[in-house]
Amino acid sequence: MTKAYTIVIKLGSSSLVDESTKEPKLSIMTLIVETVTNLKRMGHKVIIVSSGGIAVGLDALNIPHKPKQLSEVQAIAAVGQGRLIARWNMLFSQYGEETAQILLTRNDILRWNQYNNARNTINELLAMGVIPIVNENDTLSISEIEFGDNDTLSAITAALVGADFLFLLTDVDCLYTDNPRTNPEARPIVLVPELSEGLPGVNTSSGSGSEIGTGGMRTKLIAADLASNAGIETIVMKSDRPEYVPEIVDYIQHHFRPPRHGGNGTQQQFLELQDAELEELRRHNVPMHTKFLANDNKHKLKNREFWILHGLITKGAIIIDENSYDRLLSKDKASLTPNAVIEVRENFHELECVDLKIGKRLPNGDLDISKPVQSVGRVRSNYTSLELAKIKGLPSERIHDVLGYSVSEYVAHRENIAFPPQF
Ligand SMILES: Nc1ncnc2c1ncn2[C@@H]1O[C@H](COP(=O)(O)OP(=O)(O)O)[C@@H](O)[C@H]1O
Ligand SMILES: N[C@@H](CCC(=O)OP(=O)(O)O)C(=O)O
Numbered sequence: 001m002t003k004a005y006t007i008v009i010k011l012g013s014s015s016l017v018d019e020s021t022k023e024p025k026l027s028i029m030t031l032i033v034e035t036v037t038n039l040k041r042m043g044h045k046v047i048i049v050s051s052g053g054i055a056v057g058l059d060a061l062n063i064p065h066k067p068k069q070l071s072e073v074q075a076i077a078a079v080g081q082g083r084l085i086a087r088w089n090m091l092f093s094q095y096g097e098e099t100a101q102i103l104l105t106r107n108d109i110l111r112w113n114q115y116n117n118a119r120n121t122i123n124e125l126l127a128m129g130v131i132p133i134v135n136e137n138d139t140l141s142i143s144e145i146e147f148g149d150n151d152t153l154s155a156i157t158a159a160l161v162g163a164d165f166l167f168l169l170t171d172v173d174c175l176y177t178d179n180p181r182t183n184p185e186a187r188p189i190v191l192v193p194e195l196s197e198g199l200p201g202v203n204t205s206s207g208s209g210s211e212i213g214t215g216g217m218r219t220k221l222i223a224a225d226l227a228s229n230a231g232i233e234t235i236v237m238k239s240d241r242p243e244y245v246p247e248i249v250d251y252i253q254h255h256f257r258p259p260r261h262g263g264n265g266t267q268q269q270f271l272e273l274q275d276a277e278l279e280e281l282r283r284h285n286v287p288m289h290t291k292f293l294a295n296d297n298k299h300k301l302k303n304r305e306f307w308i309l310h311g312l313i314t315k316g317a318i319i320i321d322e323n324s325y326d327r328l329l330s331k332d333k334a335s336l337t338p339n340a341v342i343e344v345r346e347n348f349h350e351l352e353c354v355d356l357k358i359g360k361r362l363p364n365g366d367l368d369i370s371k372p373v374q375s376v377g378r379v380r381s382n383y384t385s386l387e388l389a390k391i392k393g394l395p396s397e398r399i400h401d402v403l404g405y406s407v408s409e410y411v412a413h414r415e416n417i418a419f420p421p422q423f
Pocket of ligand 1: 180
């Protein structure tokens with residue numbers, strides 16, 4: 001029996017538009033429409049994250065290369081996004097399927113109720129049988145509020161709706177030890193049990209493979225890391241055979257066995273794992289892809305933690321001492337009080353999201369600048385950076401004396417503190 005899954009499928013610009021002519025790749029889009037329709041008929045819920053707004057706009061306006069100026073790119077995106085969604089709509093309508101456009105920036109999920117609202121809307125669309133098609137709102141997005149690339153946006157979308165799978169469809173069939181376009185010796189990496197341990201011997205620094213893509217394999221690894229933190233399995237595969245998606249889902253559900261040793265193992269074990277998994281794929285006649293396994297339930301972020309760590313824009317930093325950090329991590333999960341704070345960096349308003357760092361406190365209470373400072377998580381601070389600079393190092397009872405008022409006894413309440421999964 002096949003379980004009903006929620007599946008996010010992300011398509012890069014290079015899969016939807018020809019890199020040099022910028023003409024649409026209608027054959028791939030049609031295959032995707034067929035696949036999504038089939039997945040829906042099997043009972044799965046599918047969300048598409050579609051890039052291509054800018055590339056389609058370049059084609060519409062006969063502009064050969066993406067301009068440097070932001071306002072020009074935003075205008076091009078406004079033209080292209082409309083055409084792109086019309087194209088999806090036209091193709092899906094051949095199968096009687098309805099689509100909905102969702103354009104997001106980080107500004108749209110700044111508040112917890114906005115984040116939940118986005119989830120409710122997408123879930124409502126899925127319940128109505130509509131296929132949500134998500135993209136960044138490139139026309140209104142500026143660097144401070146942009147997701148920056150659709151790999152990251154797709155992972156955030158997948159976490160938002162609590163998806164089971166994130167498929168990143170691109171122009172290579174899987175992750176390799178190096179860019180396969182430039183290095184013919186590159187070896188396929190088909191299984192990554194634990195991305196947070198790093199990928200020794202894997203080089204993804206060469207960026208996008210095309211003029212119209214953003215980020216290359218590097219942003220796909222970031223997306224896979226975010227998704228696995230949210231308990232979602234990520235698959236990288238080639239976009240020209242989307243009908244492989246259900247085959248891969250079936251393989252993972254019925255045949256795939258995770259490696260017995262937890263994590264990636266040594267570099268040698270990691271490479272052996274690749275050979276073993278390649279053999280399994282051949283044995284079961286499963287198409288090439290890379291699987292990034294999801295964190296187990298114990299190491300999975302809760303919705304709100306994910307939102308604080310990966311949804312919000314951060315400003316400034318709060319540096320605390322190691323003992324206070326240990327207390328925040330402890331089982332009884334303390335809140336952050338002003339006496340834990342050694343130093344405040346840059347400016348932030350109340351309830352903005354701030355980087356939480358640990359450093360060493362000198363006997364006089366100041367930060368020991370000869371020792372490293374390390375980022376450990378994020379908090380939404382009840383106090384502004386100016387207020388916090390005045391009350392740092394003090395017990396909560398002194399807040400009122402120093403400021404003349406007290407918003408809270410805590411710098412950040414427990415529900416506004418988030419740490420990455422601790423292994
Ligand atoms: N280690 C690697 N393995 C596979 N592809 C890589 C690697 N390093 C860089 N790349 C490049 O990443 C490209 C895919 O990313 P990108 O061009 O951004 O695609 P998309 O538009 O689908 O997001 C590939 O075409 C390839 O050239
Ligand atoms: N939002 C942009 C795409 C950004 C992006 O990440 O592109 P890609 O690397 O092709 O997935 C657009 O619609 O053109």
